[in-house]
Amino acid sequence: MIATIVLTGFRALRRDRGAFILSFVLPIVFFSIFAIIFGGMNGDKTARVSVLVVDEDRSATSERLVGALRQEPSLAASTRPDAKKGQPELPEYMAASAERAVRRGDAPVALIIPEGYGVNRKPIRILHDSSDPVAGQVVAGMLEKIVMMPWAVLAARNGGGPVAIEMRDVVGENKRSPMIAFYAAGIGVMFLLFTASAAGGTLLDEAESGALDRILSARVSMTTLLMGKMAYCTLLACAQLTLMFLWGAAVFHLELFTHLPGFVVMTVATSFAVASFGMLLASLSRTRAQQAAVSTLIILTMSAIGGSMFPRFLMPPAMKTAGLLTFNAWAIDGYTKVFWRDEPVLHLAPQVGVLIGAGVVIFLIARRFARRWEYT
């Protein structure tokens, strides 16, 4: 009897693709993603911390220090911005330009060796962006390791003592709630994708109940219907994100009301993009059950790669790049610019452009696939 029950269960599972995917495919996908992130697959290719190095001292000791930083495998030290292919080399970072670069998010840390370091051991300044709380600590730790090397110890004896470090959070120093915007955006976008998937799924519900046929036999075209669904989904997503950020402002002191223009622009762009995703999933799926299973798989994968579950700055470079294929990454980057870096709305152009552009293209693809509902 028990064997029959077990056999029946497995037979049903085999034919329920949704449950099958959730039981076997999703765990494998997630295991693989996190294995790659934490280096299980790529072994020695863990993320290196990018650090901008400014040598104001220009002494032999400081030059040896810069050289040692460059050779440190866990750091990606650079003294000047990368020039575009075929362009002449750009000037080296100065303290001010390095600080601006950190504020912009070009790198999480800048290390400034002050003039007089080699002679009287002036403290080394580390300027960091606390939205990446690990990078500053990694650089400080590596610096302490380097100054324990024999040449550095000798230089210290000659120069008057061990190295001192001053750390300053140049982006978050005046913020009351670092990382809240990041989490609001990250978690918000992930749930927005679920919302969009459910809202798009109403198309399948209507197709299955016959309501879609009835609507299309009235004065409603397929394009109008999809646009209506898209508008509904966009508004719903806007409301959801607004609620989340309002909650963040009320409970976690997120500075929402001083960043309203950027918030509105990013919220509309993000909502539009995820709404198109919902339409595409619905138009590609044959049944609601299939759509639910596929959307869970895709959304969780996108969220893992795109930074909703795990900060992208901690991911290996290849994974960081792969994240740019997701809405999550672009939305989180945009919200980070608004709330963390206090950047003007115009600086959101890349994120908004990608989100809106992708939304339009995906909507058009969804419209193409929705032709199957128009006539039989």
Place this chain on the structure above:
Amino acid sequence: MADPLRIESVVKRFGEVTAVAGISLEVAERNCLGLLGPNGAGKSTVIRSIVGRVRPDAGSVLVFGEPANSAAARAALGWVPQELAVYPLLTARENLEAFGRYHGLRGGALRGAIEWCLEWAALADRASAPVKTLSGGMKRRLNMAAGLLHRPRLVLLDEPTAGVDPQSRNRIFEMIEMLRGEGTTVIYTTHYMEEAERLCDRIAIMDHGQVIAEGTKDELVARAFGGRSDIMMRFATGAPGVEDWAGARGGTLAEGGAHFTVERPTEIGALLDAAAREGLEVIDVTLRRPNLESVFLHLTGRNLRE
């Protein structure tokens, strides 16, 4: 003025299956045409061709002279699909408002249409109830109302009584009769012959994607059986030789008795006399005219609901 519906040589195939095999039909103004046939006969495909949801592979469908799926045809048509094609989480009124807007109604016209529909469907007192809380019959009536908000001149009812209890069915019949009283042209699909007999002026019997007979009920019966009637005689238990006796007079044993088809109803007297002479004790005798079910059986060799 063009007929409400003119279908000419419509063919529709789904892969290797021919759902509709060259059907031609006309429906006159204010008439009710019944499409009668078993499941899979092609009734719903014909209906969906009329509302523009199916593109025929050949032939044409004109609604008041306009091609099916044109804006003019859509405006003139009201379709009540077989499925409960309403929003289950919305109230009855909200459903009517949504479908009214889909048909282009706004403002006072929409409000008026909703009130009319709620009254017509006897749902006024449940207007604010979510659909999922309504009874099966109420849902069916709402399903009908949602297709008639824009007061179409031609209404297509695709098995509107499927799965409802007899009381609700009667209520639906009354609604349809009200529509007919207002001069609306109706096309009604069903596989219940008593519904077709009650509601329809003309009946088209479909089977295997074709119209195998069309006319009034009397015409169909007369065409199939002429003036013949059926006689069913039942005998006391244990009456010997009934089968031989019936067989000798052109009858058969069926449904627990002897079944005869006779040219004139008066032949019943002769049969009763013969039974008495044979010593057979007759306990029940029924004379009946063939009905649509008999016609269908006669034409196809199958029952309507097989």
